[in-house]
Amino acid sequence: MRGTPGAAVLVCLAGCALPATGQDGAWPVWQRTPTRLGNTTTVGPKTPTIGWSMQFDPDSYDIAYNGSPIMDATGRVYLCVNHGLVAIDTDAREVAWSFVISDNGGYTPAYDSGVVVFGSATDYVYGVDAETGQGLWSFPEPGRPNLSPVAADGVVYYITQFGDLKARAIADGSLLWAIQMGTSAYSAPAADQLGQVFSSSWSHTQAWAVLSANGAQAWVRQLPARTQATMPVDLDAASAGRAYYMDRNANLTAFDRLTGDQAWTIKLGNTSAGMAGVSVGHEGTLYAGVYDFQSRSMCAVDPDGQLLWKTQFATDDTNSSPPIVDGDGTIYFTSYKTASTPIGRVHALNPDGSVLWIKDMPERVASSPMLAPDGTLYVNCSDTYLYAFKDPCPADFNGDGAANTLDVLAFLNAWAAGDARADFNGDGSINTLDVLAFLNAWSAGCA
Ligand SMILES: [Ca+2]
Ligand SMILES: [Ca+2]
Numbered sequence: 477m478r479g480t481p482g483a484a485v486l487v488c489l490a491g492c493a494l495p496a497t498g499q500d501g502a503w504p505v506w507q508r509t510p511t512r513l514g515n516t517t518t519v520g521p522k523t524p525t526i527g528w529s530m531q532f533d534p535d536s537y538d539i540a541y542n543g544s545p546i547m548d549a550t551g552r553v554y555l556c557v558n559h560g561l562v563a564i565d566t567d568a569r570e571v572a573w574s575f576v577i578s579d580n581g582g583y584t585p586a587y588d589s590g591v592v593v594f595g596s597a598t599d600y601v602y603g604v605d606a607e608t609g610q611g612l613w614s615f616p617e618p619g620r621p622n623l624s625p626v627a628a629d630g631v632v633y634y635i636t637q638f639g640d641l642k643a644r645a646i647a648d649g650s651l652l653w654a655i656q657m658g659t660s661a662y663s664a665p666a667a668d669q670l671g672q673v674f675s676s677s678w679s680h681t682q683a684w685a686v687l688s689a690n691g692a693q694a695w696v697r698q699l700p701a702r703t704q705a706t707m708p709v710d711l712d713a714a715s716a717g718r719a720y721y722m723d724r725n726a727n728l729t730a731f732d733r734l735t736g737d738q739a740w741t742i743k744l745g746n747t748s749a750g751m752a753g754v755s756v757g758h759e760g761t762l763y764a765g766v767y768d769f770q771s772r773s774m775c776a777v778d779p780d781g782q783l784l785w786k787t788q789f790a791t792d793d794t795n796s797s798p799p800i801v802d803g804d805g806t807i808y809f810t811s812y813k814t815a816s817t818p819i820g821r822v823h824a825l826n827p828d829g830s831v832l833w834i835k836d837m838p839e840r841v842a843s844s845p846m847l848a849p850d851g852t853l854y855v856n857c858s859d860t861y862l863y864a865f866k867d868p869c870p871a872d873f874n875g876d877g878a879a880n881t882l883d884v885l886a887f888l889n890a891w892a893a894g895d896a897r898a899d900f901n902g903d904g905s906i907n908t909l910d911v912l913a914f915l916n917a918w919s920a921g922c923a
Contacts, residue, residue, distance in 0.1 A: 501548040503846045506584035507755060507798060510628040510667040511709040514755030514763075520802035520847045520865075524822070524835035527852065527866035527877060530569045533557040534860055541812075541820070541858040543583035543624065544797070544843040546592075548606055551848065554592050555856060556581030556622075561594055561604060564862060566848070573609030577602070582622030583664070584843070586632055591646045593632045595621030601634065603649050613649035624664035624706070626673075631688070633673050635661045641675050641684070643691065653691035657684050662704035666719070668733060674709060674719050678702050683721050683729075685736060695736030701725035705753035705798070709733055714760035715779045722754045726766045728777060740781030746770065752809070753798035757827075763807055765795040774799065774809065776829060785829035793821065797844040806832060808853060810841040822855050822865070837863070851923055869922035870900070873914070879922045887914045 507514040535558050543556045545564075552572060553564040560577040564570070580597035587593075587606060595601045601621045603612040619636025626633050632646050639661045643652040658677035665675040673688045681702050685694040701723040709719045717733040726745030731738055745766035752765030760779035767773070772793045776784040789795075792813050799809035805827035812820040820841030824832040840858040847853050853865040871879035874886040891898040891906060891914075900910040900917070 501546065501587045502551070502849050503545075503547040504587040505546060505626050505628075506544050506586070506624040506664060507706065507708065507800070507844060508846075510626050510669055511711065512626070512664075512666040512706045512755070512798075513708050513710065514798055514844065515757050515801040516847050517803040518847050518849055519804050519851055520806055520808060520853050521824075521851065521867045522806070522832065523867050524824070524833040525865060525868050526835075527864045527868075528569060529861045529863045530564070531860050532562050532564055532571060532856070532862050533559070533574070535559060541840045541842045541856060543581075543585070543856075545846045545854045545856055545862065546585055546587055547846060547848055547854075548587050551850075552606070553846075553854065553862070554585050554587060554606070555862070556583060556585055556594050560596075561585060561592060561602075563592075563606070563609060566852075566864070575602070575604045575609050575611065580622070582624065584624035586625040586627035588627035588632065588646050589630055591627075593625050593627055593634075593644075593646065595623070595625065595634060595636075597622045601625075601644070601649070603632075603644075603646065612647075615644075615649055615651070623662060626665050626667050628667045628669050631667075633665045633667055633688070635663065635665055635675055637662060639677060639679060641665060641673070641686065641691065643673075643688070655686060655691040657682070664706040666707055666709050668709045668711060670711070672709075672733065674707050676703050676707065676721065678704060683707070683719070683731060683736075685719065685731075685733070694734070695731075697731060697736050697738065699723050700727040700729065700741065703751070705751050708754060708756045708798075710756045710760055710779075712760055715756075718779075720754050720756070720762060722751045722764050724751055726751060726768070728754060728762065728764050728775075728781075730781060742777060742781050742783065744775045744777070744783070744786070745773070750794065750796070752795040755798045755800060757801035757807070758805060763799050763801060765797075765799060765809060767794050772811070774807065774823075774825060774829070787825060787829040787831070789823065789834075790821075794842075796842045800845055800847060802847055808845045808847070810843060810845065810855060812840040812842055820857060822853075822863075835865075870914075870917045871920060871922050873897075873918075879918060884915075884918060887911075887918075 563572040585594035619638030639658040658679035729741040746768040754764040793811040820837035873883040
């Protein structure tokens, strides 16, 4: 998806304060929306096909799998790494720039209005120019501000692990407000873009909703157990506007977004279970990953709090990030083995919970996948490679990711040479029917 400068100029002639960088990204924050829904109308890969991969930072072994990729409207991917932040040009499949700091980068960065924001593992929060990779601003933040910020409407909201929730202007980093929810917090905030921001206090076992304008409390509620998961906020009618909290005892609890009244709670696993967090699919269905000493599973819960299905997977797998849901209702998530040799897996489930595919990865994968508007599913791995899953397209005969005249040449060369791949219709012989079949597929192009 490329921008249209002409249209942007016309819009600006009508009077706009910012250049065209104010547009939303394709997947600008962790779980795509500031409400952290984790769903998209884009249809993702139905086969475990890795279209391409590229190394994004050879030094990033220990954090390369913790944060998720995000994407701006030009198709550029941003990823936190051991020494800061990298931008990846997904057309050229190369690193566009690296923003290097003397500390570890955080989990998932956030993009808004041409600025990428992330927090370092110990001491600073940074705003970086998305186009050039130049640092725009940085501020000391001693409370470990590295858990995925959320950005929307020119403001970035983030927590510190010391229990703070803060808001800064994305353009210059100026502090808009700061509050304390307790002495520790680990839930990356969600913003409903209707006036409220949501997070939780680990130390006080509380769900928090505050006014995005000034940080004043909207409501605070006691949770059944502590949580470090982010809380999606569903604004659709089916859920009546709810914020969902998943705690470490595997309780999934629904609160009214505005009043904080509890709508329901459901227990999805054993006490002392871990939680991977929850995402919201189409029609308000909730998908939550849980793991405990006996089992690992992905659960689907309807908007009224009833369990729809629970699919178990390998007992030595741990899933530590919420899933995402594509336009067909396919559910994608990652897991990794807790054994001494870490092996990661990418899972795709059908909407009924049955397994569509599972792909073993070379090393650990632990973050939520990201689904780009062209249907490519991105997963970053502790082997420091970014993997792009995409269903094969027959018209892309040379496999370079695009259907163009080079594919016609490649096909005709294979056909002339009697290459088995030139049996395009798969009937066992290579003849003019294969040329017709290829040209038909080529005319149809690739999605
Ligand atoms: Ca091609
Ligand atoms: Ca044939």
